[in-house]
Amino acid sequence: MGRFDSPRVINIEDLRRLARRRTPRVVFEYLDGGAEGEVTLRENCRAFETISLRPRQCVVFDEPKFATRVLGHELSFPAMLAPVGYSRIMHRGGEVAAARVAGEFGTGYILSTISGHKLEDVKRATNGPAWFQLYLVGGREVSEAALDRARAAGFSALVVTIDTPVAGMRERDYRNGMKALLGRSLFAKIPHLPQLLARPRWLASFLLDGGTPKLENVIVPGQGPLKLEDVAAALGRSRVEWKDFDWIRKAWPGPIVVKGVLTGDDALRSLDQGAAAIVVSNHGGRQLDTASATLRALPQVVAAVNGRAEILMDGGVRRGSDIVKALCMGARAVLIGRAYAYGMAAGGESGIRRALEILRADFERTMRLIGCSSVSELNGSFIEAPEFWPRRTCS
């Protein structure tokens, strides 16, 4: 029995616990934490708990259909892997490992701009769909070069994240010395070194991998890959405006996905900009604290879009039943962030694999328990949402 097999690891929280044990505090809390008081981070998960399921009993399953289609890609179950920046710090397999496992499970992977592996290597690692997530770090010229590479490598959609005009205030990163540890000054790092030395296996693997990775997909002309320590400043100058979609559409002729929508109004603006899909997301509670939980924001976006684009959601998905609930409320699929990243931090590829096994098995079991044999049949009649939530399709 492997390290991640049952009964040691039976849910995502178990992987979270192992991730905490394997990685230094600064790495674990970067992954685990949210912005400011972490209200939105908690609410994302709590929103799922406030929804009850309404099962149909005695339903016979001939051929269950758990697969779905997202932007024309067949996914074996309705969950894709969200872009997670700095993945290579959590484990040296990083983005390549995540893409490979996504492909093995018949689902898609979204590569963050803030990635330590070359996008070509990531695409080669997976036999599933791969999308590229764009931050405008380094400016338009740098982004256009990345988009050219992504298209040539075979990435099939572009995800533009719109909720990051500045980096959120992640208090845990400040306390743990994230900036000092990524920075150039050895002197500034000294107070934070004990937490790295306390995780010798992670540290050895990190050093063997060459230490702090460079951003292989943000190539600054005349300088090469952007250094990780320069990312925060670059992100601070990278905000996207609606009018940027004019040039983004020219640079990326394929489908565009707008990620970070929380209101019907922004959903409509995204449609105006030609979005083929929208991700209802608050960045996993890492940007604007006290922003709406995504599950609560979902119905108004579904109503505003009214079938004119595909709707995905993320934030707080930790169980297969969460996926079912999101679909009942109108999402076509969910993105998972921390759920697989805990697995990655706990043990690279095998940890990610375990995370997906857990979520897929949970999802299929929940479908059977509610008596629904096909994702296309999930609707509001399978759930009970609190009275004060915006309503939709509840039959």
Ligand SMILES: Cc1cc2nc3c(=O)[nH]c(=O)nc-3n(C[C@H](O)[C@H](O)[C@H](O)COP(=O)(O)O)c2cc1C
């Ligand atoms: C450690 C970490 C790094 C992230 N980096 C990015 C990123 O580079 N780009 C992006 O669009 N979203 C990023 N996100 C947000 C995720 O794509 C996703 O929206 C969020 O994780 C969903 O919430 P969940 O973690 O509760 O599943 C990141 C999230 C985490 C946890």
